[in-house]
Amino acid sequence: MSLFYKGNYSYKWLFVLFSFFLSSFCFAGGITLDSTRIIYPQENKQITTNIRNTSDISAFLVQTWIEDAQGNKVSDFISTPPLFTSAPKNENTIRLVYAGNNLPIDRESLFYFNVKAIPSIDRNELSDKNALILSAVTRIKLFVRPKGLKITPREAIKLIQFEKIGEREIKVFNDSPYYMTLTDLYSDEKELPSMMIAPFSDVEINTPIGFDLKRLKFSSINDFGGITPLMPATLK
Incomplete structure (x- = not known):
């Protein structure tokens, strides 16, 4: 099931249940973004944004992708690397590149930047235990802004x-x-x-x-x- 929270961030909590019993181990995200929204100058070939692992002990498998205003994944707006491992206390740089058709030059265009964090687990430690693993998806607005708009x-x-x-x-x-x-x-x-x-x-x-x-x-x-x-x- 999934739960949705509204605000500067939108979060989707995806639950993978390994048994029918209450978990004795629960893993949650330690992955944070360095902003609550991204402004992409339309004339730029690329920009970068940072993702941090705030955990002292946990590594995460991190997946990034971009959606359009309707929530559909797009292939002409690229985030790279799209999949990587973030070690404890690491900071990772994500490169965003727009390679699609021409966007309007008289107004902003809206996309969404998504980051999914899946915690690493010690299979030996969990071998005889029930477990609930949480993977958190953070979704923030990505505005493509043309140069030379008439007002600020x-x-x-x-x-x-x-x-x-x-x-x-x-x-x-x-x-x-x-x-x-x-x-x-x-x-x-x-x-x-x-x-x-x-x-x-x-x-x-x-x-x-x-x-x-x-x-x-x-x-x-x-x-x-x-x-x-x-x-x-x-x-x-």
Whole structure:
């Protein structure tokens, strides 16, 4: 079975059960990435990112791959090495190379970078024991950003607009060339869910009863995974 957690990271925990009994040994991931999102300048032939093994004792078999915005594995965006062993306290450099068709030059394109960590086991130590092995998949956003976009990411938040379109429905517009992730959307004590809006697009969402759009404030997530200061919503 798999469990999904939402946030700056998305985690999938894949359980391999070697017996029907509760495990006396449980292995979990010690593999971490050096960022919560990756910005790939479109003019670059390649970039690198780092993966660390924070464990003092465990080695991991690490697999890396890239998916498109729909979650499909792609072959024209390469992460190398795609499979390697990370020893305890090691830091490994991953090279990301885009070798596909031309992407839009007036807006960002979205991909996802995936890292799967499978812990090593001592078969002799586990020979007479029940075991549950956990392999963790970390999935982060990978934005391909064209050179020369007319505004900066910091300015893009000013182009977010909100419009009331029904008794409890609102529409959120992103008129910038960037993927915008909005968070901390509060109007008094009422909150809207965090959302990501593609460039030059909009989304419709339902609001709680009595939600006052005129009092809405919100933040966004910047290139470093940090949260920007709250700002009042601009109404359309």
